Amino acid sequence: MDLFSSHDDTICAVATPIGEGGIGIVRISGPGSLEILRKVLRPLPSPEVLQSHRLYHGWIMDPATGERVDEVLACWMGAPRSYTREDVVEINSHSGFGVLDRLLRLVLSCGARLAEPGEFTRRAFMNGRIDLSQAEAVIEVIRSRSEESLRLAGRQLGGGVRSLVESWREKLLFCQARIEAYIDFSEDLEDSESSESREILEDLQTEVLRPMAELRNRYDEGRVLREGLTLVLAGKPNVGKSSLLNALVGRERAIVTPHPGTTRDVIEDSFLLGGVTVRLLDTAGLRPRGDAIEALGMAKTRESVAEADAVLWMLDPSRPLDEADDAVHESLAGRRLFLVLNKADLPGRYTVEDVRRRYAVGCSVSSLSLSVLRHPDIDLLRACLKTAFLDRPLGDSASGGVIPNLRQKECLDRAVEHLAKALALLDAGGFGELVSFELGHARQALELILGIEHDDALLDRVFGEFCVGK
Numbered sequence: 001m002d003l004f005s006s007h008d009d010t011i012c013a014v015a016t017p018i019g020e021g022g023i024g025i026v027r028i029s030g031p032g033s034l035e036i037l038r039k040v041l042r043p044l045p046s047p048e049v050l051q052s053h054r055l056y057h058g059w060i061m062d063p064a065t066g067e068r069v070d071e072v073l074a075c076w077m078g079a080p081r082s083y084t085r086e087d088v089v090e091i092n093s094h095s096g097f098g099v100l101d102r103l104l105r106l107v108l109s110c111g112a113r114l115a116e117p118g119e120f121t122r123r124a125f126m127n128g129r130i131d132l133s134q135a136e137a138v139i140e141v142i143r144s145r146s147e148e149s150l151r152l153a154g155r156q157l158g159g160g161v162r163s164l165v166e167s168w169r170e171k172l173l174f175c176q177a178r179i180e181a182y183i184d185f186s187e188d189l190e191d192s193e194s195s196e197s198r199e200i201l202e203d204l205q206t207e208v209l210r211p212m213a214e215l216r217n218r219y220d221e222g223r224v225l226r227e228g229l230t231l232v233l234a235g236k237p238n239v240g241k242s243s244l245l246n247a248l249v250g251r252e253r254a255i256v257t258p259h260p261g262t263t264r265d266v267i268e269d270s271f272l273l274g275g276v277t278v279r280l281l282d283t284a285g286l287r288p289r290g291d292a293i294e295a296l297g298m299a300k301t302r303e304s305v306a307e308a309d310a311v312l313w314m315l316d317p318s319r320p321l322d323e324a325d326d327a328v329h330e331s332l333a334g335r336r337l338f339l340v341l342n343k344a345d346l347p348g349r350y351t352v353e354d355v356r357r358r359y360a361v362g363c364s365v366s367s368l369s370l371s372v373l374r375h376p377d378i379d380l381l382r383a384c385l386k387t388a389f390l391d392r393p394l395g396d397s398a399s400g401g402v403i404p405n406l407r408q409k410e411c412l413d414r415a416v417e418h419l420a421k422a423l424a425l426l427d428a429g430g431f432g433e434l435v436s437f438e439l440g441h442a443r444q445a446l447e448l449i450l451g452i453e454h455d456d457a458l459l460d461r462v463f464g465e466f467c468v469g470k
């Protein structure tokens with residue numbers, strides 16, 4: 001049964017975190033909201049005086065016993081100008097488990113039922129106030145932990161992805177209709193048919209396929225902004241990895257000694273870089289011969305290297321490059337690198353160029369020569385890390401939007417795949433039902449992003465992620 005197909009019931013929940021605090025909010029939505037407020041609020045503004053979107057001061061009273069429960073500010077937001085587009089009442093009481101529990105039970109006894117997780121937002125979606133991509137943005141806003149991820153979610157909530165996807169969907173519908181017109185009135189339209197087909201092909205290529213593929217490709221960059229960036233420090237023992245971790249996080253997190261092999265476990269801490277959380281892992285140095293404990297540490301190092309988004313490969317040019325550096329390089333194969341040449345305060349035996357030549361490291365890999373012991377060098381490193389790992393996603397995503405989650409990415413994958421097939425068919429001179437079929441599938445995949453096409457299972461999955469009261 002679809003619980004939400006008829007909204008003649010009224011739902012309620014505590015919308016703030018349960019616990020002791022200044023204010024707690026009980027939220028009510030549905031046709032019975034105002035009636036419930038009338039039952040529990042004293043003094044009660046008369047119907048002629050009561051206005052929507054105004055705060056009223058009063059007491060919550062138990063209508064059965066006449067007992068005062070709490071002093072509150074209450075607000076009624078008349079449909080459709082509310083979060084759910086239904087009549088909504090919010091009661092701002094004090095926050096404490098006892099008060100909120102009592103208030104909620106009172107509202108329930110007046111005829112509301114307890115809301116499911118995410119049901120308020122689900123109603124906002126069902127009533128057409130927001131699309132599914134915006135509903136998901138609500139979760140992102142609630143979960144975001146950094147400035148950047150919040151900015152992304154806010155853009156999404158404002159309908160950034162929605163307007164893009166809607167425009168593509170319309171274009172697909174329009175082209176599909178043009179193609180189907182030819183299926184119906186075929187035969188003697190051969191010439192115009194092929195020029196029309198060219199036109200549609202080019203149109204879809206530049207206006208839909210290309211921007212759609214770009215948006216999809218930005219998924220990984222968006223993920224970094226949302227979830228943060230994981231960097232791992234790797235290099236042979238004693239190059240200064242632990243010193244760098246301490247300098248970047250701003251405290252003595254890892255033990256630093258002149259003895260090689262001091263760090264044996266993986267040490268983790270994080271710092272903020274341009275509004276993004278960077279998780280930094282310090283590892284046991286990789287070297288061919290170490291004791292048993294160090295060997296275990298090195299195994300963990302390899303795991304960390306595999307899981308990180310990129311590796312800061314540290315070298316110490318005050319000592320010559322040797323087979324330990326070769327071994328480190330070998331273990332970093334295929335990983336995204338950033339070269340850090342440390343101990344620039346000491347006489348150097350080699351330069352960044354020597355490293356690039358010896359290990360065939362391309363110029364797309366950023367590098368920096370510095371001394372961990374010098375403060376300005378650490379600031380410079382921060383700036384370089386930001387440029388290398390964070391600036392691209394921040395750069396042009398403002399206009400193009402970023403998709404926020406795997407569900408939407410998978411829908412886009414499917415849309416891209418079907419559209420590419422349709423275009424390949426058109427290009428090969430096909431024009432007709434098969435092309436229309438693929439265009440239809442591409443469009444349906446886009447509709448899933450917006451939730452135009454949806455079933456209960458999909459909605460359950462999306463809204464099940466919410467907390468009760470949202």
Ligand SMILES: Nc1nc2c(ncn2[C@@H]2O[C@H](COP(=O)(O)OP(=O)(O)O)[C@@H](O)[C@H]2O)c(=O)[nH]1
Nearest residue numbers: 238239240241242243256257258343371372373
């Ligand atoms: N002269 C100099 N010594 C450094 C520098 N960075 C680190 N060290 C020293 O190098 C030694 C090893 O540092 P550590 O951070 O433990 O290296 P790890 O084994 O790679 O973690 C310590 O004695 C540090 O004080 C630097 O920039 N210049």
Ligand SMILES: [Mg+2]
Nearest residue numbers: 241242262263
């Ligand atoms: Mg160390």
